[in-house]
Amino acid sequence: MITLSQRWLAELIDKPETGMGYQIVSVVLSDGRRFDQVAVVEGRITQIRGLADIPFTEEEIAQIIPTHDKWDFNAERHMEGHMR
Amino acid sequence: MYFRARHYSPRLGRFVQKDPLFENRAAEHYAYAANNPVFFTDPTGESPIAGVINWLAGGDYRPEISDTAMLGAVTGGLARGTWTGVKNVAAAGAETVKGTVQAIAHPIQTVEAVVDNAAQTIVAFQEQGILPTLERAAGGLAAEAEKDPSKFAAQFGMGAATSVLFPKVFSWAGKALQGTRLGQAVSRLGGKATKAGAGASAEGEAAAAAIRASPEGAGTELIEAQSKALGRAPLRNAAKSADTIAEGMRISPYRVTGPGETFIRYETANPAFSKITPSGGVRPGTFAAPASDGLVPVSQRVPTYNLPSPEIPRPNAVTLTPPAGTPIIGPRPVSGGLGNEVIFWMGY
Numbered sequence A: 001m002i003t004l005s006q007r008w009l010a011e012l013i014d015k016p017e018t019g020m021g022y023q024i025v026s027v028v029l030s031d032g033r034r035f036d037q038v039a040v041v042e043g044r045i046t047q048i049r050g051l052a053d054i055p056f057t058e059e060e061i062a063q064i065i066p067t068h069d070k071w072d073f074n075a076e077r078h079m080e081g082h083m084r
Numbered sequence B: 001m002y003f004r005a006r007h008y009s010p011r012l013g014r015f016v017q018k019d020p021l022f023e024n025r026a027a028e029h030y031a032y033a034a035n036n037p038v039f040f041t042d043p044t045g046e047s048p049i050a051g052v053i054n055w056l057a058g059g060d061y062r063p064e065i066s067d068t069a070m071l072g073a074v075t076g077g078l079a080r081g082t083w084t085g086v087k088n089v090a091a092a093g094a095e096t097v098k099g100t101v102q103a104i105a106h107p108i109q110t111v112e113a114v115v116d117n118a119a120q121t122i123v124a125f126q127e128q129g130i131l132p133t134l135e136r137a138a139g140g141l142a143a144e145a146e147k148d149p150s151k152f153a154a155q156f157g158m159g160a161a162t163s164v165l166f167p168k169v170f171s172w173a174g175k176a177l178q179g180t181r182l183g184q185a186v187s188r189l190g191g192k193a194t195k196a197g198a199g200a201s202a203e204g205e206a207a208a209a210a211i212r213a214s215p216e217g218a219g220t221e222l223i224e225a226q227s228k229a230l231g232r233a234p235l236r237n238a239a240k241s242a243d244t245i246a247e248g249m250r251i252s253p254y255r256v257t258g259p260g261e262t263f264i265r266y267e268t269a270n271p272a273f274s275k276i277t278p279s280g281g282v283r284p285g286t287f288a289a290p291a292s293d294g295l296v297p298v299s300q301r302v303p304t305y306n307l308p309s310p311e312i313p314r315p316n317a318v319t320l321t322p323p324a325g326t327p328i329i330g331p332r333p334v335s336g337g338l339g340n341e342v343i344f345w346m347g348y
Helices: A006-013 A073-083 B050-056 B067-079 B083-090 B093-105 B116-128 B131-147 B149-160 B165-177 B181-198 B201-213 B220-230 B238-249
Strands: A022-029 A034-041 A044-048 A061-066 B254-256 B263-267 B286-290 B316-320 B327-333 B340-344
Touching: A006 A061, B286 B327
Parallel strands: none
Antiparallel strands: A022 A034, A022 A061, A034 A044, B254 B327, B263 B286, B263 B316, B286 B340, B327 B340
């Protein structure tokens, strides 16, 4: 989980939510890598769809773009449970 | 993904070229649908105007046709040349549309509360004496909706977007703008908007085809009729349009709240991230759950809301009672959760 700094919070708080209390965004890193379907809750990046961990730090983030590209969170959580 | 006027990157969620109609709007050059895809659509890449048509019907009714059908109808309507009415205000783009809609929903009383650039637009509307015209138009729409909601919804989808309400509302605004500085700017860009409209027919056909092919099935008759009215054969780029719809660009059902209607908002425990304003309203783009949506009784609702990350629960259930007539989109099922949710896209 990554806690975002004020720079990003100020930007995100004015953008529409994707669901109650969260936003789904794309994160572009300064090295050009891009991660889609990133969940941001209360100013924290909590998960990336399909990844177990968050493979970057806040300092690497160049851009955060709300996309609202949500998925069925519970279904995938249950699927992960079966796989373990 | 080619949107006629420019290319859109589904992965980035942005256009990769500037909006040709609004080159002086630096902050929104690359945004899709004014960063509000829940409400707006942007079928040509030039203006998030089409989705607004839905909401302009206002009134206390819920359309019985599907949201995708509405998209097809509106897009198809554009194909029939409604830009002749739209072009008068197209230059003012998203600001004008947002301002127009907000003006209709909450006329002069809420001017101070209007968000972002829409506030400036409404002030401009006041200065130009346009607000009374818009209010009359809104009143007429609502009255028609009350008389026979389902019939009105069908007519709206079929005809309003093409030849009745849309040109009327916007041509009134256009006439009021004539001779003003804003009007002159509109005239300069009107040609561009007209060209965009002239090229929109394929988009409309594709949207209609995609809706016919959609598993939801709703709105099929409407779209069939729309296609028939257009005199077009079906639709070679249906696949492209289906992709577009699948990527979440659909217009959702919309309505306005009734008197005393309540909603539940699971708020963060951290006030820094609260969407509730000091005056007790909510910020634009805030989600909440209808207190009675027919799916999950209030008494059976979860005590806390923890999507999408269970480790960050929102335990504070706050009851919201927006003023009657507050525009919302939804209800629709919560993705990965229980019950329904709505979005207060303009806040209140």
